[in-house]
Amino acid sequence: xxxxxxxxxxxxxxxxxxxADGQSADAGPKIVVTTNILGDVVEExxxxxxxxxxxxxxxxxxxxxxxxxxxxxxxxxxxxxVVNGLGFEEGLLDTVxxxxxxxxxxxxxxxxxxxxxxxxxxxxxxxxxxxxxxxxASHIADELVTSIPELDTPGVADRVAxxxxxxxxxxxxxxxxxxxxxxxxxxxxxxxxxxxxxxxxYDFEVLGAIIPGGSTLAEPSPAELDALVDAIxxxxxxxxxxxxxxxxxxxxxxxxxxxxxEVVELYSESLGEPGSPGATYVGMVRTNAERxxxxxx
Numbered sequence: 001x002x003x004x005x006x007x008x009x010x011x012x013x014x015x016x017x018x019x020a021d022g023q024s025a026d027a028g029p030k031i032v033v034t035t036n037i038l039g040d041v042v043e044e045x046x047x048x049x050x051x052x053x054x055x056x057x058x059x060x061x062x063x064x065x066x067x068x069x070x071x072x073x074x075x076x077x078x079x080x081x082v083v084n085g086l087g088f089e090e091g092l093l094d095t096v097x098x099x100x101x102x103x104x105x106x107x108x109x110x111x112x113x114x115x116x117x118x119x120x121x122x123x124x125x126x127x128x129x130x131x132x133x134x135x136x137a138s139h140i141a142d143e144l145v146t147s148i149p150e151l152d153t154p155g156v157a158d159r160v161a162x163x164x165x166x167x168x169x170x171x172x173x174x175x176x177x178x179x180x181x182x183x184x185x186x187x188x189x190x191x192x193x194x195x196x197x198x199x200x201x202y203d204f205e206v207l208g209a210i211i212p213g214g215s216t217l218a219e220p221s222p223a224e225l226d227a228l229v230d231a232i233x234x235x236x237x238x239x240x241x242x243x244x245x246x247x248x249x250x251x252x253x254x255x256x257x258x259x260x261x262e263v264v265e266l267y268s269e270s271l272g273e274p275g276s277p278g279a280t281y282v283g284m285v286r287t288n289a290e291r292x293x294x295x296x297x
Contacts, residue, residue, distance in 0.1 A: 027051060029079040029148045034089045034096070035062055036271045037127050038082055038109060038140075040281045044163045045141050049156050050148070053078075055092075058273045059245045066091040075099040080147050082140060085110035086124035105147040112139030116196050125269070128198035130174060130285050134167035170282055171201075174289040178202050180297035187296070189232060190241045194268045198288075207231055210240070210254055225254060238262060239295035244278065245270040264295045 029050045033039040039054030046052065053074055056065050062084070067075065075081055076099045083089060083096055085108035100106045112135050115122035126132045141160040145152045178186075186204040188195055192211035199206050208228045232240075232254075239262040240254060252263055266288045272278035277287040 029150055030074075030077070031080050031082060031144065031148075032075050032078040033082040034092055035084055035269075036060065037269075037281055037284070038084060040271060041133070041137055041163075042082055042140065042144075044281075045137060045160050046144065046151060046156055047159050049151055049153065050079075050144075056270065058276075058279070059270050061245055062088055062269050063090045065089065067095045072098070076102045076104060078104050080105045080107055080144055082107045082109070082144075084108070084124055084127075086115060086122050088124035105143070107140055107143040107147070109136040109140060112136040116200060118193060118196060123193075123196045125194050126197050127281070128195050128268070128285075128288075129171075129201040130167045130282075131171045131201060132197055133281070134164050134171070137164055137167060166282065170285055174285060175202065177286075177289040177293050180293045182297075185238075185296045187235055187237055188241060188292075189228070189237055189239075190266075191243045191268070194243070195241075207235060207237065229254060232261060239264050241266045241292070241295075243268040244272055262295060264291050266291060 028048075030053065031042060031046065031050050032053045032055065033042050034055050036054050036056045036058060039052060039056075043052045043054075055067060055071050055075075056062060072095050075095055078099070081096065081099050081104050083092075083106060087093070088110075089096065096106060110122075110124055110126055113126050113132050115124075115126075117123065126136060138160070141156075141164075145156070183203070186202075187207045188199060188204050189207050190209050193206065193209045195204070196206060198204065208231055210225070210228065231237075242252075242263050242265050244265045244267050254261075267278035267284040268288075271280065271284055276283075278284040
């Protein structure tokens with residue numbers, strides 16, 4: 001009888017230690033992050049001080065991605081939700097708003113920068129510039145510490161300082177890699193308009209994009225494709241940059257219309273699979289710089 005009573009007390013105690021969402025009360029705070037690029041950054045910032053859940057898998061298209069019911073519930077019970085902002089996560093806008101209405105702190109990376117214009121709106125693709133990402137990382141860290149007091153520790157502060165410094169070093173490294181590209185060849189033609197911040201940072205010209213605008217959901221017209229082919233021929237552009245996360249069909253079709261144009265894949269809006277050169281944010285940026293320099297240098 002005594003054994004049964006003790007077992008019952010233990011079970012009751014264990015149940016009491018469980019939170020409503022099934023996590024142990026001893027578990028750290030939960031941070032949900034929309035994109036895998038920002039997920040890698042947040043994981044670097046907080047380390048094991050928090051449980052970081054990343055919604056989008058490698059090679060996901062952020063413009064099309066929609067949360068599952070389980071992910072939506074996780075967003076609404078998070079201690080903080082980190083998003084890119086400026087409409088980047090098109091399929092998650094309603095879910096993010098619902099989480100915010102439930103009282104979840106939403107931290108927006110693009111709030112940290114002065115956005116560049118893109119069409120009739122603002123360009124959300126700040127992550128193509130590691131210097132701006134360093135600014136965004138500092139902003140995210142500050143907001144996380146403010147909203148989650150458990151993260152206000154020397155260990156987290158040291159991680160944040162080290163990671164932001166590494167992004168500054170990455171910016172210098174990328175600049176050195178791109179020194180191989182002469183000024184007259186610093187011309188980008190991409191699958192869609194992703195690299196505006198990169199071009200602004202490293203003195204490139206975005207000549208055009210196969211899919212107009214900042215979303216992969218748009219469609220080019222035959223007239224727009226013809227005009228881009230003419231511009232490529234006129235400027236003697238040697239390479240078109242497609243995306244690892246999106247089919248290169250349009251880039252290949254456009255290349256077949258022009259002269260000797262190479263199609264080169266870049267990591268643009270998503271990290272690559274684990275073990276790939278673009279599996280981390282730092283690796284993604286470095287690899288893109290190396291591929292651009294090799295294609296245009």
